[in-house]
Amino acid sequence: MRHRVLPHPLVALALGVVWLLLANSVAPGQIVLGLLLGWSISLFAARFWPETLRIHRPLILLRFIGIVLVDIVLANVVVAWLIIRSPARRRPVFVQVPLALRSDLAISVLANTICLTPGTVSSRLSLDRRYLLVHALDATDPDALVATIKNRYEAPLREVFEPC
Amino acid sequence: MLTSVALPVAFALVTAAFVFSIWRLLVGPDLPDRILALDTLYINAIAWLVLLGIHLASTLYFEAALLIALMGFIGTVALCKFLLRGDIIE
Amino acid sequence: MLDILLSLLILAGALFTFIGSLGLVRLPDFYMRLHAPTKATTLGVGSLLIASALYFSTHDEGVSLHEALVTMFLFITAPVSAHLLSKAALHLKLRSLAELLPDEQAARSKGDAR
Numbered sequence: 001m002r003h004r005v006l007p008h009p010l011v012a013l014a015l016g017v018v019w020l021l022l023a024n025s026v027a028p029g030q031i032v033l034g035l036l037l038g039w040s041i042s043l044f045a046a047r048f049w050p051e052t053l054r055i056h057r058p059l060i061l062l063r064f065i066g067i068v069l070v071d072i073v074l075a076n077v078v079v080a081w082l083i084i085r086s087p088a089r090r091r092p093v094f095v096q097v098p099l100a101l102r103s104d105l106a107i108s109v110l111a112n113t114i115c116l117t118p119g120t121v122s123s124r125l126s127l128d129r130r131y132l133l134v135h136a137l138d139a140t141d142p143d144a145l146v147a148t149i150k151n152r153y154e155a156p157l158r159e160v161f162e163p164c
Numbered sequence: 165m166l167t168s169v170a171l172p173v174a175f176a177l178v179t180a181a182f183v184f185s186i187w188r189l190l191v192g193p194d195l196p197d198r199i200l201a202l203d204t205l206y207i208n209a210i211a212w213l214v215l216l217g218i219h220l221a222s223t224l225y226f227e228a229a230l231l232i233a234l235m236g237f238i239g240t241v242a243l244c245k246f247l248l249r250g251d252i253i254e
Numbered sequence: 255m256l257d258i259l260l261s262l263l264i265l266a267g268a269l270f271t272f273i274g275s276l277g278l279v280r281l282p283d284f285y286m287r288l289h290a291p292t293k294a295t296t297l298g299v300g301s302l303l304i305a306s307a308l309y310f311s312t313h314d315e316g317v318s319l320h321e322a323l324v325t326m327f328l329f330i331t332a333p334v335s336a337h338l339l340s341k342a343a344l345h346l347k348l349r350s351l352a353e354l355l356p357d358e359q360a361a362r363s364k365g366d367a368r
Contacts, residue, residue, distance in 0.1 A: 083277035115333030125339040170261035174268035180273035244338035
């Protein structure tokens, strides 16, 4: 029953918040309108998104977001420095990251995180979803890079989206 | 400090960024390079509009920045899809 | 005090935007050039938008938070377009200065997508 009436409660809430930001006000009328819009849009979009969004450990997710935000700033300083200094010192490399994540959403979040954080861009997901090809701007030790990605970003995401 | 130093310097830096992106757009050498340059150009345009909004103390430019962000992203995705499949609508 | 903070945010944002485009010109191959706009430029614009939110929150009446929407949107879309561009470049087999070419790795691990 819940799936029929309110298929994605978190998405509805997020859309409501987006509406409030767009309207730039927290008047009661806007809140009601935002929640109404969020509910109806998530209802109509439910057919395209059969998978339910479920967050198992909200605290770990918050910690993960904090780590990623700090890493974004640090990585940007590193990348800026790599752009400015002499070109001979950059060692670009492609690495394959074996994935333990299985759900679409978790893999997308991991790929986006990799693109934003430590001097790396995710390039291609293999057809069987077991490997993510990642390009790094400067990596002296590709194995250490893979280990960092797995421990720092994949492990928390795994706990949040798919605890087994 | 804000209006006398920071804003003119910021305008100059973002304009230089525009020039670099346009150079890459014209030089190429490959299609993904040009798409990347266009992508950078629209983000630069957002930066410029935000600076202009602060300079003129007007929130009018915010909607324009939001629309550029939306349209630019969709444009980039459509162009990449075109390169990947030779077709935009699957 | 606020003036100095705003100036610093604006200068940092503009500097990162500039460095992002500088990387677009300076870096030698496409895969490396991809890093510059996705990271530096996005953070630069994010910083400018935070400055704008601060400015309008303190100069006009009421808190102005809708800049957060553009920031969020940019931070979500920038990696997606970077991923797609990189995929397109691999599809077109652009040359790369990376030590190990992706095709060699594709041969190494079976089941890799074309």
